[in-house]
Amino acid sequence: MSKIKLAEFQGRFKQLLLSPVIEADANDFLGLIQEHYSDDDDFIEAKLRLAIYRNNVIHSLMTALGELYPVVKRLIGDDCFNHAARKFVRNTPPAQAALVFYGQEFSEFIKTFTPCIELEFLADVAALEFFVNQAYHSGDSVLFDPATLSEVAPEQLGNITFSLIPSVTLMRSDWPIDSIWHENLKVQPELVDLSESQPCSLMVYRRDMQVEVVNLDPNCFLFLSRLQQGLPISVAWSEAVGDAKKQGRELPDHELSSMLGYLFGLSIFSRFSLSSEY
Amino acid sequence: MLIASDTKPMPARAGVGLKPQHVDAILSQRPDIGWFEIHAENYMGKGGIMHHHLQAVSEHYPLSIHGIGLSLGSEEGLVANHLAALKQLVERYQPRLVSEHLSWSQHQQVALNDLLPVPYTQEALDVFCRNIDQTQTILERQILIENPSSYFTLKQQDYSEHEFLVRVAQQAGCGILLDVNNVYVSACNHGFDAYDYIRSIPAVLVGEIHLAGHSVQSILSGEVRIDDHGSKVCREVWELYQFTLTHVGARPTLIEWDTNVPEWATLYEQAQLAQHILEQYTLATTSPDKSILVHPLNTSRLV
Incomplete structure (x- = not known):
């Protein structure tokens, strides 16, 4: 079997890290890493190890978003915020590694996020928090x-x-x-x-x-x-x-x-x- | 090729990662500590309190800039804006050390905010060498690259991790940031010998050492160790660190603590432990009386 190409590996891995479901994509990806798994346990173990990376990526970004939007988080509570953040992070991952610029689209997202739809002021609060963050890091x-x-x-x-x-x-x-x-x-x-x-x-x-x-x-x-x-x-x-x-x-x-x-x-x-x- | 640089060397002392919550304590108490390291990406904003504090700290202590988002393993190449921002930071603060990782995190306009593994193939080796060469050319200085923690083993590789790391460093002309905790975590997760790994790294390539805490999670086959930088350095890693010093010599050593960040006193205590071990090692190797050896670590102090 030929060696895995780096571009293909990185593309598939990225997809899998951001995908809401692990099942179908994972089989595909794990097959790329290793041709045969000796038994089911071996395969489940590989999936669990993959899940560590998925958790690291999604949770670190959810944490970062929570730090950028503390007031929105407080207004809707941790559970609701985490639900929103998980969905947002998967749909709109950061384009750049410096997270001080992350999350500009969160205000638009929260406007249409069904559980919060009746809190009409929430999107404006999110926009305000984004501007506060930008001001915090802006040039002297x-x-x-x-x-x-x-x-x-x-x-x-x-x-x-x-x-x-x-x-x-x-x-x-x-x-x-x-x-x-x-x-x-x-x-x-x-x-x-x-x-x-x-x-x-x-x-x-x-x-x-x-x-x-x-x-x-x-x-x-x-x-x-x-x-x-x-x-x-x-x-x-x-x-x-x-x-x-x-x-x-x-x-x-x-x-x-x-x-x-x-x-x-x-x-x-x-x-x-x-x-x-x- | 090694890039000549007129940067002052980092002292072979213990340092810690700079956290915003500790800045007041550091600036008011001026603790006796060798140096501070920052994550480059946290300082890519243009101004404000983060830079104000970093400037103040840099007036009293040597700095190291440690990148986590350059993605040296990206097949598609580096993000020019990110590299430019890193250069700006390096020019502004003139750190003694600049380092990055043997990993990738960026793919087609998505930054995944994690240090992801690459298959250790010839193709990946070429990619790292190309990206490191570009980085060192733009920064006009040598960088160090750090061995990662990893949670699954990729098959069909051409090299083991330590072979790959050494080849990258030798071919790209960069140094190695040897993360002893990562060696330990990966050794446990993949079943290789951490001491063999350390032995295989040429001392001359190592410019810095990292130490950190990690956590243990249950998994089907038993347990998996997660590099979360959220606790004290464990006894096994301290022991591996002692061994590392006997192999590579005294090197600037960082205590990393990035999640569940403790009070300054706790972090400082960890740095003092590392400093103590460094001094013991230095004493043993510089004493004319060769009968003075590095004492086995008194493990009661460590946990």
């Missing part, structure tokens, strides 16, 4: 000092664009997911009232080494979203005024300076530059 950055703006001529102030530090992510939800997240990091969480609509406009970022989740004023969220696109202050502001109007809110011009001051206080800008495009 120098911070912009607002005092340096004094070098800019007053007529140029509207042309200023800002670069945000790499950890910043903006997300909206129809549910108070920031409260759900904060409470479920505590040993004894308070109940979060979901009886009324409480949409939130969140910014996830890392302040020095600590990840923060800030519930922004909805208008401030719109303005910051425009600044994040690289628009100069004056353009970002007029776009935000239009965006607010579409959502049925006023954004009076006199709020610009206080809103900028508030954003400067959050330490989320790394540098500014002067745009000549507008």
Whole structure:
């Protein structure tokens, strides 16, 4: 019998490690390793040894997912989470070995995971946890000092664009997911009232080494979203005024300076530059 | 071919795997310990507290970077992004040692997060040599490769594991990270002699030693040993380690403990035991009085 080809061995082994059932695939694979098994016990033993690798792969990835999504895990309980995680890990194994980037698709997955289908906020909580993880590992950055703006001529102030530090992510939800997240990091969480609509406009970022989740004023969220696109202050502001109007809110011009001051206080800008495009 | 490197040598002392939960104790107590090892993949994020802590630790202790995801046994070749991330890490921290495994874990855009066995065939030997050569060329330094634990024996192989390991190291010009616990685990699981395995490894190739705990599970034929890095090093592995030192000489020795991670004091105690054995060995081999030999291990201290 010719020797097993490495590519074939690795392809079949991978399939078997991720497959939900061991039976049919295993016979095939074990035949590749060894031509004959002397008796049934010998064959069962080989399957059990193969199962050690299957367990190692699936359980190590389930553990990693649990560490990435501690709040989702707490909300639905260990049993339900493990059920979801086992299915997710088999369907969506990591593409890269560095697991700090793993699990982005878990939010989409949990949205359609039948046992959790009535927890409509769960997918947004999962998305928030993913952004928290990304912020935790994101690159360090120098911070912009607002005092340096004094070098800019007053007529140029509207042309200023800002670069945000790499950890910043903006997300909206129809549910108070920031409260759900904060409470479920505590040993004894308070109940979060979901009886009324409480949409939130969140910014996830890392302040020095600590990840923060800030519930922004909805208008401030719109303005910051425009600044994040690289628009100069004056353009970002007029776009935000239009965006607010579409959502049925006023954004009076006199709020610009206080809103900028508030954003400067959050330490989320790394540098500014002067745009000549507008 | 051995790649020349101006990296400082790692001291032949005991070190431990760096765990986030121990960083505060390490930085505040500055324990007398030879060095720390990290898993490369845990530091492939760009910044934040993990790097902040690693930077602080690296200012006081030598570092070793140990990869678990490069997949040197992949027939399809290495993932360029992963190798680039490893290079970035190596450039950033300038570790004394860089190591990987005699295994595979990546196949067609899937990372299996385990150290999987390869059949020890001529084809696999060529694959390892090609991938290690690429790694050493990109990193511009020599790496060490570690013998794995394994749970089933593949048939139709051209080499035994130790023959394969030595051939890979000799042909690819890399060194060997001799994991004594893995030798013991695989010897028990497959019924070969762990001492013969150690004897077959040329001392000159060995750049580092690993020690760890493992667990035992019942299986049809009796039991199988699982390399889970979740407990103290067992007595048999300590004894095999003593023998290993007499064969390869004093080498940087790591205590690995990755699951059920204990308090710092427990891990430190394991490192001190390894350090004690290293010192005993060094004393015996450097003393002009040849009647001083390595004392048999006092096993009451070990468990």
